[in-house]
Amino acid sequence: MSEEISYLSNTWYVAALSTEIGPGGMFRRTITDKSILIYRKQNGEPIALRDRCPHRFLPLSMGKRDGDDVVCHYHGLKFDCTGKCIHSPHGNGSIPKAAVVQSFPLVERDGFIWIWLGEAALADPSTILDCSRLSNSPKNSVFYFYLSNAANYELISDNIMDLTHIDHLHGPLINTNGKLSPLTPDITEEGDDIGIRWDWQADSAMPLLAAHLPEPGAQAKQFFTVKWHAPANMHLQVGAVQNSDDYHNDGVVLYDFHIMTPETAKTTHYFFASTRNFKQ
Numbered sequence: 001m002s003e004e005i006s007y008l009s010n011t012w013y014v015a016a017l018s019t020e021i022g023p024g025g026m027f028r029r030t031i032t033d034k035s036i037l038i039y040r041k042q043n044g045e046p047i048a049l050r051d052r053c054p055h056r057f058l059p060l061s062m063g064k065r066d067g068d069d070v071v072c073h074y075h076g077l078k079f080d081c082t083g084k085c086i087h088s089p090h091g092n093g094s095i096p097k098a099a100v101v102q103s104f105p106l107v108e109r110d111g112f113i114w115i116w117l118g119e120a121a122l123a124d125p126s127t128i129l130d131c132s133r134l135s136n137s138p139k140n141s142v143f144y145f146y147l148s149n150a151a152n153y154e155l156i157s158d159n160i161m162d163l164t165h166i167d168h169l170h171g172p173l174i175n176t177n178g179k180l181s182p183l184t185p186d187i188t189e190e191g192d193d194i195g196i197r198w199d200w201q202a203d204s205a206m207p208l209l210a211a212h213l214p215e216p217g218a219q220a221k222q223f224f225t226v227k228w229h230a231p232a233n234m235h236l237q238v239g240a241v242q243n244s245d246d247y248h249n250d251g252v253v254l255y256d257f258h259i260m261t262p263e264t265a266k267t268t269h270y271f272f273a274s275t276r277n278f279k280q
Contacts, residue, residue, distance in 0.1 A: 005265040007032040008231045010118035012128050013261045014271045017144050018111050021046055026070070028061040030263050032117060036104070037061050041068045046113050047081045050102040054085075060101065110134045111144055111273060112259070127192075129233040133255050137275040147270040153260040156268055157232040160258045161196060163224050173208050174238075176200070176222070194228045205240035212252045212278045213242055223247065232260035252278045 013031055016038060021027050027038045028051050037051035037060050051059045053072040063073040069086065071078045077099065078087035085099035105116040105123040110131035116123035134142050149156060159165065164181045166174055179200045188195040204210055205220040213220060220240040227235045236258060241251025254276050261269040 005033075005262075007262055008118075010116075010122050011231050012107070012114045012116055012123075012125075012233075013231070014112045014233075014259045014269070015048065015106070015115035015261070016113045017146055017271060018108055018113055019144065020146065021113060024065065026061045026063075026065065028059065029269070031115065031269070032262050033264055034117065035059060036115065037070070038106075038113065039065065039070070041081055046106050046108055048104040048106050048115055049079070049081075049083050050104075052101070053077060053079075054099055054101060111142070112271065129229045129235065129257075129259070131235075131257050131273065134257070134273055134275055138280045141280040142273065142275045144271075144273045147272065148263075149268040149270050150266065151268055152266060153232050153262040153268040156258075156260050156270060157228070157234065160234050160236060161226055161228060163198065163226070174206050176206060177203065179222075180224070192230060195225065196228075197223065197225045199223045202240065206238075209238070209240040209252050209254070213240060215242060218242060221245070221247075221251075232262075234258045234260075248277060252276070 035051040037049045051061050056074050058074040060070050063071050068081050069078050076089045079101050080086050083101035083103040085095045107114045107125045183198050186197045202220050202222045204217050210216045220242050222240045225237045236256040239247040239251050239253035241247045244250035257273045259271040
């Protein structure tokens with residue numbers, strides 16, 4: 001059983017990668033200790049319902065699809081994509097008013113499916129983290145993956161916000177040869193977002209980027225930035241440039257998205273996506 005923990009409810013969480021939700025099937029995922037059923041209508045639109053029949057609480061994901069509707073495996077009650085019970089095969093077929101499954105707003109955008117678990121009237125898609133760089137990049141330069149972590153989501157957020165660990169925890173590919181650890185980063189607040197940035201002069205850029213610079217072994221300017229967007233959605237950039245201050249046009253930059261969705265108090269859904277301005 002999960003520990004007691006308070007989660008933000010009136011906020012957007014990533015429920016799944018777009019590629020995880022195929023046509024015709026039913027996908028189950030636990031988010032903030034709630035079991036959620038996600039499936040696509042026949043037109044491709046994703047739908048999210050509480051994965052629990054209101055009668056005997058059997059998970060609806062154990063049932064079957066009937067077009068855009070879901071049929072409970074226990075007693076055959078049928079629910080439409082709004083969660084309303086629309087058919088009972090028992091007796092005179094009357095349907096109690098309480099035979100309703102909770103539904104949740106979803107937004108599919110930039111390869112992610114975002115879910116709102118709070119008050120539906122407050123679900124404003126404009127408050128979703130801007131990940132449009134993923135959609136605006138050539139497809140062969142965009143990468144997604146999902147990872148299940150046995151840790152509280154806030155611990156993972158702390159890890160991304162404090163990148164001074166990379167010289168000690170990670171291997172040589174993204175090592176800064178000790179340049180990052182002594183630095184005090186700049187911290188900014190912009191609207192609801194918190195930003196953090198490190199800049200330094202590298203004897204040579206980290207190998208992850210150096211191979212794509214004009215002079216791989218020469219000095220380079222480097223930077224890291226992370227933007228934190230509640231509750232645990234982060235946009236990280238790392239770049240290097242030589243003989244210029246314009247990283248994005250003259251240098252090489254990786255644009256990474258680290259998005260944590262709490263499953264339980266001790267487990268987290270970790271969604272990652274990356275694109276770049278080189279080798280596109």
